[in-house]
Amino acid sequence: MKIAIIGTGNLGRSIAKGLIHNNAITTLYLTKRNLEDLEFFQDYSGVFLTADNEEAIKKSDIIIFAVQPAHFTDILETTKDLFNENHVLISTITGFTIDKIEAIIGSDQHVIRAMPNTAIAVGKSMTCLCHNEKGTRRIKVAQAIFNRLGTTLVIPETQMQAATVVCASGIAFWMRLIRASTQAAIQLGFDASEAQLLAMHTAEGASSLLITTGNHPEQEIDKVTTPKGCTIEGLNEMEHKGLSSSLIQGMIASFQKINTIKEKQI
């Protein structure tokens, strides 16, 4: 696949690493204005670095846009005449609706919005996708790409903001939970690196149990909670202190914020 990433910052770099490590490219054009921090990618065959978005678009079929929302309008305005029938345009840009994209480039392009997360760098992104009417014909192509880099779910566009909070911001939320678990393990006597190892792999194990069995979390919790034991003691104390409520309220606050950003910045 001939892929271009327009705006190779934090997310774009993660996508590039995932594509390279999963052999998902024939050529990969990476663009940004200042190319210095992309030099790491120069050693990979088939990967080209350029500050010229037009060159990258002309030489690619799948165009992944990963710039900040404030830059997207200008980039679309300056490149829209280059898009042709072969192009699949994938936008990862938070809050930038299909309507707004079509208002600039028209409705005759395959447009897909993707909301991946930075775990795409290690092939473990939960990526939500939606598409315009024409994009219906290419959604399978986008799914094929992102399925090589994790798991995908096609959703209505109206759920994209919520998906951003749950999946993209979600990486940060889960990191904090793992860090807190690490801090507790240190207090319980493990050194820092051991503590992080225990926290990371326990989190991975919990997640893998649900993915593999399809069970509800409470079914797995029931298997761990010995009556009068230490697990239920710890769980109940966490809930008295508001663990679930705090996580839910944080995600609702994040969702409220994303809707404000959408109104003010785009």
Ligand SMILES: NC(=O)C1=CN([C@@H]2O[C@H](COP(=O)(O)OP(=O)(O)OC[C@H]3O[C@@H](n4cnc5c(N)ncnc54)[C@H](OP(=O)(O)O)[C@@H]3O)[C@@H](O)[C@H]2O)C=CC1
């Ligand atoms: N970070 C995340 O986890 C996620 C981010 N997103 C969305 O992805 C988008 C990118 O986020 P993120 O990677 O964090 O942002 P970054 O700011 O890290 O990356 C954006 C990159 O775009 C480059 N850029 C700016 N203008 C241009 C231009 N005219 N042509 C080419 N490149 C340009 C910038 O580099 P330079 O200044 O050198 O040009 C910069 O490195 C955002 O819209 C965000 O909402 C979505 C899901 C997850």
Ligand SMILES: O=C(O)[C@@H]1CCC=N1
């Ligand atoms: O924090 C943000 O606003 C963006 C959207 C998802 C990840 N980063």
